[in-house]
Amino acid sequence: MDAYTVRQFHPKDAVFEVDVPASKSLLNRALILAAFGNGEVFLACGSFAEDTRSLLGCLSALGIRVQEESGGLRVIGCGGNIPNRRAELYVGSAGTAARFLTAALAFLGGEYHMRSSAQMEQRPMELLAVLEEAGISVEYEKRSRHFPFILRSDGLQKDFLTVNTDLSTQYASGILLAAAVSRPVTLCLTGSRTHGSYIAMTLAMLHAFGARWTREGNTLSIAPAQHSPARMEIEGDLSGACYFYALALLFSTKVRVRHIHADTLQGDRKFLTLLADRGVKFTDSESGLCADGSKIRTYKGFCENMKDYSDQALTAAALAPFADSPTRITGIGHIRHQECDRIRAIAANLSALGVPVAEEEDGVSISPAPVRSGTIRSFGDHRVAMAFALIGLKTGGVTILDPLCCRKTFDNFFTILDDITQ
Numbered sequence: 001m002d003a004y005t006v007r008q009f010h011p012k013d014a015v016f017e018v019d020v021p022a023s024k025s026l027l028n029r030a031l032i033l034a035a036f037g038n039g040e041v042f043l044a045c046g047s048f049a050e051d052t053r054s055l056l057g058c059l060s061a062l063g064i065r066v067q068e069e070s071g072g073l074r075v076i077g078c079g080g081n082i083p084n085r086r087a088e089l090y091v092g093s094a095g096t097a098a099r100f101l102t103a104a105l106a107f108l109g110g111e112y113h114m115r116s117s118a119q120m121e122q123r124p125m126e127l128l129a130v131l132e133e134a135g136i137s138v139e140y141e142k143r144s145r146h147f148p149f150i151l152r153s154d155g156l157q158k159d160f161l162t163v164n165t166d167l168s169t170q171y172a173s174g175i176l177l178a179a180a181v182s183r184p185v186t187l188c189l190t191g192s193r194t195h196g197s198y199i200a201m202t203l204a205m206l207h208a209f210g211a212r213w214t215r216e217g218n219t220l221s222i223a224p225a226q227h228s229p230a231r232m233e234i235e236g237d238l239s240g241a242c243y244f245y246a247l248a249l250l251f252s253t254k255v256r257v258r259h260i261h262a263d264t265l266q267g268d269r270k271f272l273t274l275l276a277d278r279g280v281k282f283t284d285s286e287s288g289l290c291a292d293g294s295k296i297r298t299y300k301g302f303c304e305n306m307k308d309y310s311d312q313a314l315t316a317a318a319l320a321p322f323a324d325s326p327t328r329i330t331g332i333g334h335i336r337h338q339e340c341d342r343i344r345a346i347a348a349n350l351s352a353l354g355v356p357v358a359e360e361e362d363g364v365s366i367s368p369a370p371v372r373s374g375t376i377r378s379f380g381d382h383r384v385a386m387a388f389a390l391i392g393l394k395t396g397g398v399t400i401l402d403p404l405c406c407r408k409t410f411d412n413f414f415t416i417l418d419d420i421t422q
Helices: 024-036 050-061 095-108 127-133 170-180 197-208 238-251 269-277 307-322 333-337 342-352 382-395 403-408 413-420
Strands: 003-006 016-018 040-044 065-069 072-076 086-090 110-115 137-140 149-153 160-164 185-190 212-216 219-223 231-233 254-258 281-284 288-292 303-305 327-330 357-360 363-366 374-376 398-401
Touching: 003 382, 003 413, 016 238, 016 413, 024 040, 024 050, 024 072, 024 095, 024 170, 024 197, 050 065, 050 086, 050 095, 050 403, 095 110, 095 127, 095 149, 095 170, 127 137, 127 160, 127 170, 160 170, 170 185, 170 197, 170 219, 197 212, 238 254, 238 269, 238 288, 238 307, 238 382, 269 281, 269 307, 307 327, 307 333, 307 342, 307 363, 307 382, 333 342, 342 357, 342 363, 342 374, 342 382, 374 382, 382 398, 382 403, 382 413, 403 413
Parallel strands: 016 254, 040 231, 086 110, 160 185, 303 327, 374 398
Antiparallel strands: 003 398, 040 072, 065 072, 110 149, 137 149, 185 219, 212 219, 254 288, 281 288, 327 363, 357 363
């Protein structure tokens, strides 16, 4: 499918319910901890998306046993002894696989030819600078500190590492996960996101898998886990759920996403706070978290620093034209280096729909305006495609180019849109 024209959404049911894939942020962290840890783990996760399949392909190439079963994945940990210590690995466009796996392999040792999609080749891997400074050999095939490369390691020998969190907290998370399955390490965090929500998620996962950690300021000390838990429940993907929770605000309706709960570890829970600030009421139940926007008639724009939940900057930008006041999103300069330059994508696509928008170095300013029909360029970025579909659901007449890029994290997103707009 080269393009998808979004039909208008007219809520019919008292509560619109939807399922989303497993959180790739949680699942891919759990897979690293389970695959390189000790013992057998069942990860109860339901469906999962392309990013996780990329990681599973790499684990298979390493000789690690992962069985797909009804309701989840059964992982037989290798106890830090990788069966295939010389392997060619393809991470696709999965940032979590690229960062987490590279760190784990550097810590555990071996020789690995690391390849990726063309899109991933454009994304910097500053983690490699940290590993090189620690004595790990990296041979680059194209650009320094980018895919593809050959990683050669006899196992990490340094006890103390420093990583900057400005560009991506996944670098820090990768080192924390690697330490939990290999050897004690002290990690000093620098930059603006040293207490970021995804670092907090990683630390919670380490605790769940039995690794010990302490923190003093921006310095973390990690001791490896002795044994993995027998079972872990992986909740649904909140990043994907937010597109549907946004419908509660946009359409003054009720939306329940199954397998998402109020106590989620996921950083995009802060986006739910933005919705709540505009009158959306959230109630939790055994089946999932429900957003009730039925009493909302108008809502204010988003003047927010979204540094720590920047995946939802695109969602806020898609809601901005329909607000009753301007929107200014700041703190998101780092999203210029993700699957595409997301700030530029916001500006280009809103402009194509006739919405006044000003691109800033680390954000955007958007004025409410009538939306005209138009074509959205996804730039191969799943979040662009899914976020701008919200505008089409509201107005109709919006065509998304390359919609299937959403398979990266949400395989059936546009199938769900078909179902709800029939």
